[in-house]
Amino acid sequence: MPREDYQQQLIDLRENVLYMSEVVMERLRMGLDALEQKDTDLAWEVIDGDEEVNQLYLDLEQECIDLLALQQPVASDLRMVAASFKIITDLERIGDLATNLGEYTLEANHDVFPEVDIQELGTLTLDMIEDSMAAYADENTEGCYGIAERDDELDARCERASEIVVRDLIETELENNTEEEVEQLLQDVSRLLLTVRDLERIGDHAVNIAARTLYMVENDDELIY
Numbered sequence: 001m002p003r004e005d006y007q008q009q010l011i012d013l014r015e016n017v018l019y020m021s022e023v024v025m026e027r028l029r030m031g032l033d034a035l036e037q038k039d040t041d042l043a044w045e046v047i048d049g050d051e052e053v054n055q056l057y058l059d060l061e062q063e064c065i066d067l068l069a070l071q072q073p074v075a076s077d078l079r080m081v082a083a084s085f086k087i088i089t090d091l092e093r094i095g096d097l098a099t100n101l102g103e104y105t106l107e108a109n110h111d112v113f114p115e116v117d118i119q120e121l122g123t124l125t126l127d128m129i130e131d132s133m134a135a136y137a138d139e140n141t142e143g144c145y146g147i148a149e150r151d152d153e154l155d156a157r158c159e160r161a162s163e164i165v166v167r168d169l170i171e172t173e174l175e176n177n178t179e180e181e182v183e184q185l186l187q188d189v190s191r192l193l194l195t196v197r198d199l200e201r202i203g204d205h206a207v208n209i210a211a212r213t214l215y216m217v218e219n220d221d222e223l224i225y
Contacts (some may be wrong), residue, residue, distance in 0.1 A: 006071050010080060013063050014137070017084050017091075021055045021133040024095045026124060027053065028202070031101030032122040035195070039110060046102035053095035060088045076196075076216075083216035087136065090205040094129065097198045097205075104191050113168060113192060116161045123198045124154050128206035136213045141220075144210035148223050151207045158200040165192055 027049055034042040064085040067073060114136055128147055135143035169189050211223035 005019065008079060009067060009071070010073075013060070013067065013084055014061075015132055016056075016060055016063065016139055017088055018133060020053070020060060020088060020091050021057060024053060024091045024098065025129055027098040028031070028122070028126060028129070029102075031098040032119060032126075034105040035101050036119055038105060040106060043102035043105035044163070047099050050095055050099045053092060057088055057092040057095075061085065062086075074126055079216045079219060082110050082214040086212045087209050090208045092203050094205050097202050101195065104195055107187070113165050113189075116164055116192065116196070117193075117205075118195055118199070121154070121157060121161065121196065124150070124157070125199050125202040125206065128154070128203055132206045132209040132213065135210055136216075139213070139217045141214050141217050143224060144214040146209050147210040149207075150197050151161065154203040155200060156223055158196050158203075161196045162193055165196075 027046055030042055030049075031046045033039065034046060064081050067081050068078075071077075128150055131143055132147050134140065135147070168187075169185070207223065211221075214220050214223050
C-alpha cells in the first residue's frame with residue numbers, strides 16, 4: 001500500500017477514536033440527565049445505545065489490528081496505534097458505565113440523600129474525559145498530568161459522598177419503619193453507592209486515556225498503572 005495511504009489510515013484512526021469518544025460522552029450526558037430527571041424514555045435510549053458503542057469498538061479494534069498486521073508500524077506510529085487500541089477499550093467501558101446510569105434510573109423511585117450531588121460528580125467526570133481526549137487529539141502531554149491530578153479531587157469527592165450515604169443510613173431510625181420501607185431504603189442506598197462508584201471508575205478511565213496519550217507522544221509510561 002502506498003505510503004500516503006498508510007498515513008491516511010493513521011489519520012482516520014485518530015479521527016474515528018475521537019468520534020467514538022463523542023458518542024460515549026453523549027451517552028454519559030444522557031445517562032446523567034435521565035438519572036436527574038427520572039426520565040425512563042431517555043434511560044432506555046442510553047441502554048439501547050450501548051450496542052452502537054460496542055460496534056464502534058469492534059470496528060476500531062479491527063482498524064488497529066489491520067494496521068499492526070499489514071503495515072507493521074514502528075516507533076511513534078506503533079505507539080499511536082497501541083495507545084489508540086487501549087483508549088477505545090477505556091471508551092467502551094465508559095459506555096458500559098453510562099448504561100448503568102440508565103439502569104439505575106429505571107430502578108429509582110424517589111430522591112434520597114439530596115446532599116449528594118451526583119450531577120456535580122458527573123460534570124467532573126465529563127470534563128476529565130473531554131480534556132483527556134483533547135490531549136490525545138492535540139498530543140498535549142501537559143494536559144495529561146493535569147487530568148491525573150484532578151482524579152485525586154474526584155476520588156476525594158466520591159469518598160465524601162459515600163461517607164454521607166453510609167452515615168445517614170446509620171443514623172436513620174429503621175425500627176420505626178416497615179420491612180418494606182427498610183428494604184426500599186437499602187435498595188436506594190445501594191443504587192446511590194453504585195452510582196458514585198461508577199462515576200469514580202469513569203474518572204479512572206479518563207486517567208488511563210491521558211496515560212496512554214503521554215506514552216504515545218513521549219514514550220513515557222509514568223502515568224500508566
